[in-house]
Amino acid sequence: MDLFSFLLHPILLSVSLCIIFLVRRYKSATAKLPPGNQGWPIIGETLAFALGSKSGSPTRFIKERMMKYSPDVFRTSLVGEKVAVFCGPAGNKFLFSNHNKLVATWKPRSMEKILLFESPPKVEPRGLRSYVLEFLRPDVLQRYIHIMDSMAREHIEMDWAPNREVEVYPLSKKYTFALACRLFMSIKDPEQVAKVAHPFHLITSGLVSVPIDFPGTPFNRAKKGGKMLRDELVAIIKQRRNELSDEGEPEVQDLLSSLLLQSDENGKGLNDMEISDKIVGLFLASFDSTSATLTFVLNYLAEFPDVYDKVLKEQMEIAKSKDPGEFLKWNDIQKMKYTWSVANETMRLAPPAQGTFREVIIDFTYEGFTIPKGWKTYWSVHTTNRNPKYFPEPEKFDPSRFEGKGPAPYTFVPFGGGPRLCPGKEYSRLQILVFIHNMVTRFKWEKVDPNEKVIYNPSPTPVNGLPIRLHPREK
Template sequence: MELFYPSLLGFFIVIVSLVMHLLFFSSKQKAAGKLPPGRTGLPVIGESLEFLSTGWKGHPEKFIFDRIAKYSSNVFKTNLLGSPAVVFCGSAGNKFLFSNENKLVQAWWPSSVDKVFPSSTQTSSKEEAIILRKMLPNFLKAEALHRYIGIMDGIAQRHFAADWDNKEQVVVFPLTKRYTFWLACRLFVSVEDPNHVAKFADPFGVLAAGLLSVPIDLPGTPFYRAIKASNFIRTELISIIKQRKLDLAEGKASPTQDILSHMLLTSDENGKFMQEYDVADKILGLLIGGHDTASSACASIVKYLAQLPDVYQRVYQEQVEIAKSKAPGELLNWEDIQKMKYSWCVACEVMRLAPPLQGAFREALTDFMYNGFSIPKGWKIYWSANSTHKNPEFFPDPQKFDPSRFEGSGPAPYTFVPFGGGPRMCPGKEYARLEILVFMYHLVRRFKWEMVFPDEKIVVDPMPNPEKGLPIRLFPHKA
């Protein structure tokens, strides 16, 4: 009885505490107003596994559309990655969020991001992102990128010569990652030696896969592997930073040659310069953003062009005409890129069907109302590209591949959002356009190809990637 009594008392206290908590939450909910329909799923993990598993199965839109149908609502509540969340769907939801950036909502990343980038915990990943956007030099703007097209072309030539030419079969996805990572290394930190680039290219894939995973820091989990990879890459970057400081001091490096020099030579409003560790973290974030989404898009383009010979033929004709206008050895320029109109329509249709950025999180800065529902301060908000990209209301027959959707004025505003929108529109949008088009130029002029696995599935984890890496058989064009 002496053992039973305390356990009974403890049980009673737990029950009373639970009831008080539920009463408090209920009264708070009534005071706040009516929450959107939905369910929060299991304790702590919520509906995270369902959210992630639909992507692993190749149908990321299923999580969204199942709930839109179930609740008859374009806004619903859930719990994702450890936080209560509301999902906004459709062009109206996109417009509302993009238009109220830093007013009602602000960017938010799961706790896993701050743990993978530990120096950011002194401020927060949100504040770090604001600082980084202010620091980004103008070379990410379209007019400033003109002078980098030749560099992209040169690296693309080296990439195809080393990894594609004289091969009967290649696995595409690792190669597109190698191409975009090489470009990012060259243009952001002036590293272009293939051996140096290769040294930390693979860890970047591990890092990207674990960045938005469930933050369980145990051996074998994607999150654990992401932390180890980030530490390895950061060490490599710090050695590059130390060498660059010496080169700048001795006049061997230019203050304007890349974003690394810019960061090292730019002080804040108090005249303080960033620590090497913080510079490494910011470069790390830029390299992830600068190559991972584009490599996914390039791989998806290869897949769709293999499946759609008529589309391939039109892209091929367009690129051959551009090549004919070039003198032997002459590199691509801005005028050439502007002629790739059909190729870019194809790339856009690929990104509509397989958006590299599936969506993004925001956090409510204050209580506000949307569509008659109360959104509490501090709740997380998720917008989904697929809620418009694969919605017949905005794209009739949404599963059909139709590049003409992007001719003329193109889709309605806030419906095609592979790069986000509003103040947080991806600053590298034009950079991505150039690297994708340069890739297409070299690919189609060299080869036709066929998929080794014609029905290979595209899985989302957290970006679209071919389940088997997309092996293809190459058929070089006769000279």
């Protein structure tokens, strides 16, 4: 009897495990998965997805599969993962509304290796997101408009005004990165900005590359850049932490000081890597996307003189209302309605962000299809941005689309939506509007190469940097 009792438990456990395995296998076999194609073993359809971006046609991959499989959701395999691609405004709304309910934050493993994340941050540590949201609130950002305006003037005076021709894209990146260093970490010294910028450029050039880790590959260089960037940021964080311990409350309240002064309910503060993670994330979110938008706003203003004239009229009325040398204020920004419509139409046609991955944390059904736990989801701006159902004459540049009520909900989502609306939206809006104000009141310009090719890596990138010829405006 004792021997029977001894054997009974492992027997029951084995039977239970078999039943669970068979049930799961049955559910998997009978589940109605979204239609689609997993592509080649291991690489899936990653190459087709990437080549579409490199060719300047990132919409093709999405559109072909929506037409072939389903306009609502289809399956594919990207970056070594099974992926359900959600389409249209309904798909956007579903994913945005179910964050941390059905899906959670996820980054490809190759990206984690480059950025030195230990594991996918399903939930940000100890309310870290709320600290950043606090810093990026519109009423807080109002304090920094004069800094944005001052830096835009200095940047244009030093890097644009002395030249007859300039390349817009690299100069836009230089400006947005320097501004981020100033506002996030109070770094003003150009040499120190360059020390942070160099590894960051290595990261962005290889962030979405094939993860082949051999010397000389973009992925290998990006990994080295990630290590260099982390070392530099941790040194900056330690120095600021020492300054705060010596001096107490800082005179300048930048994001770094705010994060260092925060603590949870137990009085425990954030560690250096948590702070570094957030700063890296903000740089990634604000750098390529904003500089790409600035670049293509200038591109479209050169292509459409009538649009340029309307922007100029709006900005000159603001400029004439200011005293000599007076910086822009919050109420001036609120008057730039047409200019912001131009920026939105730019982001519709040249979206700075192509989409975002999520991880499925529990089985769910969508449009009659089962999306299993462990799969990844992806939403893409290319399911709506150029869809004539939501934007008539979708290839036409028409800022009036964004006047009045604007596009239908969830058809235009450059900053995400729902509870996961990008916290940096207002920060990006201020950067863009302040810079455009200073550009149009100083110059008119024309494109040197009207037929310059554009690729996506992942933000839209003019292959020659968008060279333009400047024509200074008479003062």
